[in-house]
Amino acid sequence: MEDRPFNDISYEQFLNEDKLMGSRCRQCGALSVPPRPICTKCYASEMQWVEMRGEGKLAAFTCIAIGPPLMMKEGYDRKHPYVAGVVELEEGARVVARVEGVDGSKPETIKIGTPLRVEFLHRGEADDAMTFLAFRPV
Numbered sequence: 001m002e003d004r005p006f007n008d009i010s011y012e013q014f015l016n017e018d019k020l021m022g023s024r025c026r027q028c029g030a031l032s033v034p035p036r037p038i039c040t041k042c043y044a045s046e047m048q049w050v051e052m053r054g055e056g057k058l059a060a061f062t063c064i065a066i067g068p069p070l071m072m073k074e075g076y077d078r079k080h081p082y083v084a085g086v087v088e089l090e091e092g093a094r095v096v097a098r099v100e101g102v103d104g105s106k107p108e109t110i111k112i113g114t115p116l117r118v119e120f121l122h123r124g125e126a127d128d129a130m131t132f133l134a135f136r137p138v
């Protein structure tokens, strides 16, 4: 796994394996999730893979009423919006993910700072198989 390139394809492969992985800059220690081949802070290109524990808290969110077809197929629509959030991981990086177990039709009930734990949503089969990163209140 150490040999995988620091890009979105590797990131998704790791998600398929139920791993949330980021890249850490060997120069300055900055963390990126998803991984980046070049450090966004110091522009060094020496990276290493690090696995996130999958604990974090909700930093921001939006309720999405008109989602991509895949989300509509899962039963999300205008009356049942799904929630996309920015999760601040324990390790310090921020990652965009679906937020499960909250009511997207009642945004006022969703609180910034809610402790969340990672979940890997496996959808589709064979060539269509995809894994979505999600978080759920602890």
Ligand SMILES: [Zn+2]
Binding pocket: 025, 026, 027, 028, 029, 030, 039, 040, 041, 042, 043, 044
């Ligand atoms: Zn750096």
